[in-house]
Amino acid sequence: AKVVGPSGEEIHVDEWGRIKVRFLFTRNDDHSHDGGAGANDNDTDSAWVDVLTPWAGEGYGARLLPRIGEIVVIDFFDGNIDRPFVVGRIHEGHRSPTKFDHVGKLPDTKKLAGIKSKEYQGEGFNQLRFDDTTGQISAQLQSSHAASQLNLGKLSHPKDKAESEDRGEGFELRTDQWGAVRAGEGLLLSTYKQDQAQGEHLDAQVAKQQLEGNQNNAKALSEVAKNQQTDEIESLDQLKEFAEEIESDIAKFNKAMLLLSSPAGIGLSSNEDIHLSADGQINQFAGDSINLSTQKNLVAHVSGKASLFAAQNGIKQVAAKGKFEVQAQGDGLDLLARQGIQITSTEDRIEITSPKEIVITAGGSQIKLNGSGIFPVTSGKFEVKAGQHLFMGGAKSNYILPELPNIQYAYSNKLDVFNLFKPSELKNIEYSILHNNGKVKKGTLDQYGRTDRIRSHEKEKVKILIGGDEWHYYIENFGGSKDENTFIQFLDFLGAAIPNLIFQLSDENNKIILTGTTDKNGEAVFKCPNVNFPLLSVKSIIDNEFKPIIRIENNYVREITLISPKILKDIDLFQDSEEKGAYRRSNYSGETSFNDGEN
Incomplete structure (x- = not known):
């Protein structure tokens, strides 16, 4: 039989996937009594006919629907001609067999x-x-x-x-268009060999060991730098934590990380730009050298400190052409060497200029130059050799000092939370600053419990989140039935309510089953879903990601109080000309007082 349907249609089926057919033996002359039904080559030629399929479940199975014009083979249930069904399809001589990629023909492509x-x-x-x-x-x-x-x-x-x-x-x-690879729990891209797929799915032990080895090497070099009274590498702990997120025993990632790993090198190449961006740190560690080369300019900007340390073989900087400039625009400049310091100009002069005073001291002797005169001092011999000795009347030397730029931020402030912590707790307390434009700056409180000065070109209110990551909680009311409400209150560690905090519950497959927001008292009331041990997570205001806290036993727990490890403070940035050097101090009552000095 031939599959038929309405004019202009290509696939004609009902809700059960049944089709209509015209039996090939039918003739128009034999069906003229009923408007040609049975020989019209349209949907009037038969009742709906079932199609045999290799898999037919409730809402699942295999679905390959015959299309209009295809030739099908018909059989009948129990030989009953009123109960036809399709058992298969054939190409017949006038219809070509399947051509993969639109090319080739049988028997050439029989494989x-x-x-x-x-x-x-x-x-x-x-x-x-x-x-x-x-x-x-x-x-x-x-x-x-x-x-x-x-x-x-x-x-x-x-x-x-x-x-x-x-x-x-x-x-x-x-693809000739766009592509995307997504893995919500983590992604490993590796060129390490796994013969015959014998290893674990996320086996990244070699990468983990390499990261840990580099972390140990960097830590040792950082200790050398510390002993030489220069800056330690800040990112050692972050690298250690990153490596620890790769579990060795069960081969999985504890965070949704992307790991690239290769035994023979990784290359990035682009005819245009390559961009690297991180809200945290970008760390580079090498067992050998790190080399940078550019055909144009190398420009580096830091908002904090720039520090460079060489443990052996010195530091060399050369400008083959153009001026070599070193400026300290806001403070002094120190040059210190264990051995000699040599300043040489091979083709021009050397100028040393100061608006106040120049002092040259060696071995107990000294020459001091200032606006009052030149004052040599020595406990030994003062010897002058010259072809002529000329002593003339006084004269003043005029000079022009270069002007250093003075970078001004119109608004600034800082936060002092010294009274909220014990002095022993102030070490390594981290904070995050969220600006109105979404920019996040992170830092560590100093020994006085203060943040760095927060600066901006515009007046704004910024949010500062201070503290650790481990939430504390206590549970009450273990009784009750599943039909009762669950009450949760969120507090900061000073006991203040956390309003407008977004939270969610998810099941063991990380499927979100409930989302809510705390009221002005930091409270939320809801019917706990009938899921075993739902995971409670809260949304961070810094990165808008949900951070897991605890799993709830919904059969028993009815009241939970959660204590955040962090303090959230909003502070205004003031115009520097109005309140220069000012900062805000927070106390245990949660109030914020104003201090008009840096002490």
């Missing part, structure tokens, strides 16, 4: 197997193709739109005959 569909009322296709050619075995999942393909095995060009040219080995995921 190919699979499924190929056709775009509805179009020329595109989707295909799952298996190539069992000796020495070229491969599989392909393809959509003709944008040539989007997943190719596996011994890759070769589309076959229009028995064999085709090789084009690679392994796998290829490609």
Whole structure:
């Protein structure tokens, strides 16, 4: 029989996937009594006919619907001609067998197997193709739109005959349009070998060991720098924490990280730009050298401190052309050497200028130059050798000092929380500053419990989050039924309510089952979902990510008080000309007082 349907339609089925057919033995002359029904080549030719499928479940199974014009084979239940059903389809002589990639014909392409569909009322296709050619075995999942393909095995060009040219080995995921790879719990990209897929899915032990080894080497070098009275590397703890997120025993990531790992090198290349951006730190560690080369300029800006330390072999800076400038625009400049200091100009003069005073001291002797005169001092011999000795009347030397830029931020402030902590607790307390434009700056409180001065070109109110990461909680009311409400209150560690805090509950598959917001008292009331041990998470105001706190036993727990490890403060940035050097001090009552000095 031939599949039929209304004019202009290509696929004609009912809600059960049944089709209509015209039996090929029917003739128009035999069906003229009923408007030609049965021989019209349309949906009047038969009742709905079931289609046999290899898999038919409730809402699942295999679905390959016959299309209008295809030839199907009909059988009858129990030989009853009133109960036909489709058992399969055939091409017959006038319809070509499946042509994968729109090329080739049988028997030349007999080693190919699979499924190929056709775009509805179009020329595109989707295909799952298996190539069992000796020495070229491969599989392909393809959509003709944008040539989007997943190719596996011994890759070769589309076959229009028995064999085709090789084009690679392994796998290829490609498209002419856009692509995205997403893994919500973490992604490992590695070129380390796993023969015959014998290893664990996320086996990153070699990468973990390499990160830990670099962390140990960097820590040792940082200790040397510390002993030489220069700056330690700040990111050692972050690198250690990153490596610890890679679990060795069960091969998984504890955070949604992206890990690139290769035994033979990683290359990044672009004809235009490459951008690296992180709200935290960008760390580079090398067992050998780190080399930088550019055909134009190398420009580095830091808002804090720039520190460079060489443990051996010195530091060398050379300007082959152009001026070499060193400026300390806001403070002094120190040059210190254990041995000699040499200043030489090979073709011009050396000028040393100061608006106040120049003092040269060596071995107990001294020459002092200032506006009052020149004053040599020595406990030994004062010897002057010259072809002439001329002593003339006084004269003043005029000079022009270069002007240093004075970078001004119109508004600033800082926060002092010394009274909220014990002195022994002030070490390594971190804080995050959230500006109105979403920019986040992180730092560590100093020994007096103060943040760095927060500066801005515009007047604004900034949020400062201070403290650790570990929440504390206590639970009451273990009784009650599942139908009772659950009460949760969120407090900061000073006991103040945390209003407008967004929280969510998720199940063991990380599916979100409830989302809510605390009221002005920091409280939330809800019916706990009937899920075992739902995970309670809160949304961070800094990065807008949900941070997990505890799992709730919904069968028993009815009241929970959660104590945040952090303090949240809002402070205004003041115009420096109005309140220069001012800062805000917080006390245990949660109030904020004003101090008009830096002490």
